[in-house]
C-alpha cells in the first residue's frame with residue numbers, strides 16, 4: 001500500500017458544516033488544516049437538505065459557498081473517501097493514520113463531465129437520495145458535490161470498460177489501491193456529525209419494511225429542487241400524496257430503543273417540511289402526530305404558530321402501530337390524547353422523526369470519553385463544551401450532541417478558537433488576552 | 447490529447463481491465479444476476495411505453511411488475527434522459543420515452 005506523510009497544524013475529522021466552519025476559522029488565522037471526510041464530497045447533511053428552519057433559506061445555497069471557500073483556501077486541504085484508523089500521541093501533537101479509499105480514477109484529470117456515468121450500464125439505488133433515486137456504478141455523487149469528481153463503486157462494477165471508453169481525459173484507473181497516510185497534527189477537531197436511528201428499530205412502525213414510510217432526510221431529498229423524482233411523489237407508485245403524516249419522537253425519547261434523549265431538531269424540521277409540502281402541493285393535508293412540540297430557538301415558536309395558521313394539523317396523540325392497506329397506504333393506529341379515543345387513519349405517506357444518533361463512535365481509534373448517549377462528552381459540559389477528555393482534541397457540531405446548523409456553526413467557531421489557543425501554547429482561558437500572540441503559527445509538529 | 451496518446455491510454459485501460467478481472471476472479475455471479483434482472487425489467491418498462499406515455503401504475507398493470515419497481519426504473523430513466531415526465535392523470539404523472547438523438 002502506498003504511504004504518505006502529511007504535516008498539518010489541525011486535523012479535522014468530518015467535513016460537514018461544523019468541520020468546514022472550524023477549518024475556515026483556523027485557516028483564516030493562518031493555521032494549516034486538513035479535513036478528512038469519509039464520503040466522496042464535503043458538505044455533510046446540510047448540503048442535501050432542502051431548506052432550513054426557521055428562515056426557509058435554501059440549504060445548499062448557504063452550504064455551497066462554505067464548501068467552496070474551504071476547497072479554495074490556501075491553508076485548507078481536503079481528503080475525501082478517507083477515515084482515521086489510528087491516533088497516537090507524538091511529541092506535542094498526534095500521529096494519525098488515515099485510510100483513503102480509491103476513486104479508481106485520477107481526480108486531477110476528471111472534469112466531472114459525467115459522460116462515464118451516462119455510459120455505465122449498471123443501475124443502482126442512490127444512497128445520497130435516501131435510496132429513493134438511482135445512480136450508476138460510476139458517478140459524480142451529486143450536482144453540487146465538492147470535489148466535482150466521479151468515483152467508481154468497485155463492489156458493483158461489472159468491469160465492462162464502458163466508462164473508460166466514454167472518458168474524454170482517460171482518467172479511469174481500474175487498478176488504484178487504498179492509500180494510507182500518516183498525518184502529523186498539532187491538534188484534532190472531531191466533527192463527525194449525525195446519522196438517523198435505523199428505520200427498523202421499532203417493529204410496531206413497520207420495522208423499516210413499509211415502502212411509503214420514510215425518514216426525514218428522505219423527505220428533504222423529495223423537497224429538494226434536484227431530488228430523486230424532481231417533485232414530491234411517493235415511492236410505491238409515484239402518486240402525488242394527498243395526505244402526509246409526521247410521527248414525532250418515532251425514534252427519540254424512547255428508552256425501549258436506547259434513545260432516551262430528545263433529538264432537538266425533529267419538531268422543527270417536521271414543521272418545516274410540513275410547510276414546504278403545503279407549498280409544493282397546494283391540495284395536500286399534513287398531519288403532525290406529537291406528544292409535545294419543542295420550539296425553543298430563536299424564531300421557532302413563531303414558525304410553529306405560522307404552521308398552524310397555514311392549516312397544518314397538529315394531533316396530540318401516541319401512535320401505537322403502523323400497518324399498510326392494500327394500496328400500500330400506511331395506516332396509523334393511535335390514541336388521541338384529547339378525546340382519549342383509539343383511532344385508525346390511512347395516509348398516502350408517513351414520515352418518522354427518527355432519533356439523531358452519532359455518525360461515528362471514535363473510541364476504537366481515538367479514545368475520547370463518550371457519554372451514555374454515544375455522543376462525545378465534553379471535558380466539562382458547563383465551561384469547556386468543545387474540549388474532550390484528551391488535551392489537544394476538540395469536538396464540534398452534532399458529534400457532541402444533537403443540534404441545529406446555527407448551533408453547530410457556533411460550536412465549530414468555539415472549537416477552532418480553543419484549538420488555536422492550544423496551538424499557541426495558551427490553553428488557559430485567562431491567559432489568552434494577555435499572552436504575546438505570535439503573528440505566525442508557531443506550532444509545527446515533528 | 448493526440449491520436450497516439452488516446453490510443454496509448456485506451457490500450458493501457460484495456461490491459462488494466464484485464465488485470466482487474468483476474469484480480470477479482472471475474473464478475474461476481476450475484477452482480478451479473480442482478481444486472482440481468484435490471485436489464486429485463488428495464489426492457490419490459492420500455493416495451494410498455496412503446497404505445498405512448500403511461501403512469502407507473504398503468505405500466506405495472508400491463509407488465510405484472512410491482513409498481514414500486516416500475517416507478518424506480520422510471521425515475522432512473524428520467525434522471526438519465528431516457529424518459530420524460532408528461533401530463534398528470536389524476537394523482538399520477540405519466541412518463542414517455544425520449545426519442546434517441
Ligand SMILES: Cc1cc2nc3c(=O)[nH]c(=O)nc-3n(C[C@H](O)[C@H](O)[C@H](O)COP(=O)(O)OP(=O)(O)OC[C@H]3O[C@@H](n4cnc5c(N)ncnc54)[C@H](O)[C@@H]3O)c2cc1C
Nearest residue numbers: 014016017018038044045052053193194216397398404405
Ligand atoms: C431530516 C433533518 C432535517 C434537518 N433540517 C435542519 C434545518 O432545517 N435547519 C437546521 O439548522 N438544522 C437542520 N438539521 C440538523 C443539521 O443536519 C445538523 O445540525 C448539521 O448537519 C450538523 O452538522 P455537522 O457538521 O455537525 O454534522 P454532519 O452534517 O453530519 O457532517 C458530519 C460529516 O462528518 C463525516 N464523517 C462522519 N464520520 C466520519 C469519519 N469517521 N471520518 C471522516 N468523516 C466522517 C460525515 O460523512 C459528514 O460529512 C436537520 C437534520 C435532519 C436529520
